[in-house]
Amino acid sequence: MKKLTKQMIKDFALSQGLDLFGVANIERFKDAPKNMSPASIFPGAKSVIVVGKRILRGNWRGIEEGTYWPTYTYFGYHGQLNTTFIHTPMFETACLIEDSGFEAVPVYPGVTAGDYEPLGEPLRKDGVAPDVNLNIRIAGVAAGIGEIGWSKVFMTKEFGPRVRLACIITDMELEPDPLMKPGTICDKCMKCVKGCSACAIPHIKEKKTVKIKIEDYTYEWGDVHMGRCTLSYHGGDAMNSPFIHRDFPGWNVDITKMDLSEEAAYKFAWTLSQQPWRKSKEFSSGWIIEGHHYLHQWGEAGSFGVEGSRGCMRSCFNHLEKKGAVGQTFNNGEFIKRDRWLMPAEVPVRKK
Ligand code: SF4
Numbered sequence: 010m011k012k013l014t015k016q017m018i019k020d021f022a023l024s025q026g027l028d029l030f031g032v033a034n035i036e037r038f039k040d041a042p043k044n045m046s047p048a049s050i051f052p053g054a055k056s057v058i059v060v061g062k063r064i065l066r067g068n069w070r071g072i073e074e075g076t077y078w079p080t081y082t083y084f085g086y087h088g089q090l091n092t093t094f095i096h097t098p099m100f101e102t103a104c105l106i107e108d109s110g111f112e113a114v115p116v117y118p119g120v121t122a123g124d125y126e127p128l129g130e131p132l133r134k135d136g137v138a139p140d141v142n143l144n145i146r147i148a149g150v151a152a153g154i155g156e157i158g159w160s161k162v163f164m165t166k167e168f169g170p171r172v173r174l175a176c177i178i179t180d181m182e183l184e185p186d187p188l189m190k191p192g193t194i195c196d197k198c199m200k201c202v203k204g205c206s207a208c209a210i211p212h213i214k215e216k217k218t219v220k221i222k223i224e225d226y227t228y229e230w231g232d233v234h235m236g237r238c239t240l241s242y243h244g245g246d247a248m249n250s251p252f253i254h255r256d257f258p259g260w261n262v263d264i265t266k267m268d269l270s271e272e273a274a275y276k277f278a279w280t281l282s283q284q285p286w287r288k289s290k291e292f293s294s295g296w297i298i299e300g301h302h303y304l305h306q307w308g309e310a311g312s313f314g315v316e317g318s319r320g321c322m323r324s325c326f327n328h329l330e331k332k333g334a335v336g337q338t339f340n341n342g343e344f345i346k347r348d349r350w351l352m353p354a355e356v357p358v359r360k361k
């Protein structure tokens with residue numbers, strides 16, 4: 010059986026197309042709630058390998074210009090990046106680990122902020138009730154790849170917030186990577202707050218934060234209003250979606266005044282985003298908030314990122330790139346090149 014070193018696993022993972030690789034020992038999760046701990050998924054785990062892939066800056070170009078949406082959802086979000094571009098090389102890395110006699114559990118990360126209720130009682134005496142939801146961003150911090158910025162978005166030195174993560178839980182003992190000191194990347198500039206048209210990210214003056222401690226470091230970020238964020242991101246914000254005005258004339262909702270829960274926002278956005286050709290018992294609603302004339306272009310994306318992280322990613326990486334705080338640079342200067350567009354919440358009903 011092949012004897013693997015951490016460097017061999019890392020080299021292999023990067024050769025398969027991943028951009029980021031870091032290791033946390035399982036002890037770094039000792040304070041995690043049991044329903045979020047990798048040790049609840051794999052009780053014999055010794056290490057959590059967190060891997061990541063960049064989101065292309067160009068994935069957002071069409072949305073930033075207000076002209077073209079499918080690229081971001083399909084290549085930078087749920088269409089391919091979350092489902093294939095990270096997971097295929099991660100799966101191959103898990104195969105490599107199992108070839109050396111250790112078990113490897115690849116984890117498809119869930120939504121990080123959900124208020125997940127256990128599904129009934131634990132199935133084993135003194136066990137943890139299903140369904141465990143590992144927080145991949147915290148795992149990324151624990152693996153030393155980066156930090157969580159004020160906006161609650163995970164960021165790295167090379168790409169700023171333009172990254173997506175996944176992880177492998179294994180019983181192979183690996184040397185953990187050093188943790189990143191809090192504040193290494195995020196300078197609390199509040200550009201994300203200004204850029205978030207849903208007013209989902211609190212200003213630092215509001216003192217609404219979430220804190221976690223890993224070893225000697227305390228990490229703190231803004232307590233994002235996930236109801237507003239979810240509704241806006243998935244296309245329910247009248248200021249950010251040209252599609253909703255066409256398909257729901259009269260949807261003149263000021264999302265910044267809404268106080269809905271994340272769960273309610275998901276139910277709403279997912280129901281409304283089911284496409285007509287998916288009409289079935291499972292997909293009973295037929296209205297679209299993402300633009301049915303784009304249907305052939307959006308493809309089987311599953312979950313749509315209509316608002317495209319205007320503040321927490323686009324404003325943020327524009328700021329970080331401008332101040333030289335991220336490794337990857339571009340020849341064409343700042344990402345945000347023109348006055349930014351926002352639709353008035355009240356848009357006159359337009360003819361189709
Ligand atoms: S824009 Fe980015 S760097 Fe600035 S406070 Fe927000 S998360 Fe931090």
Ligand code: SF4
Binds near residue numbers: 205206207208
């Ligand atoms: S995804 Fe959009 S709505 Fe959500 S926090 Fe980021 S900028 Fe705000």
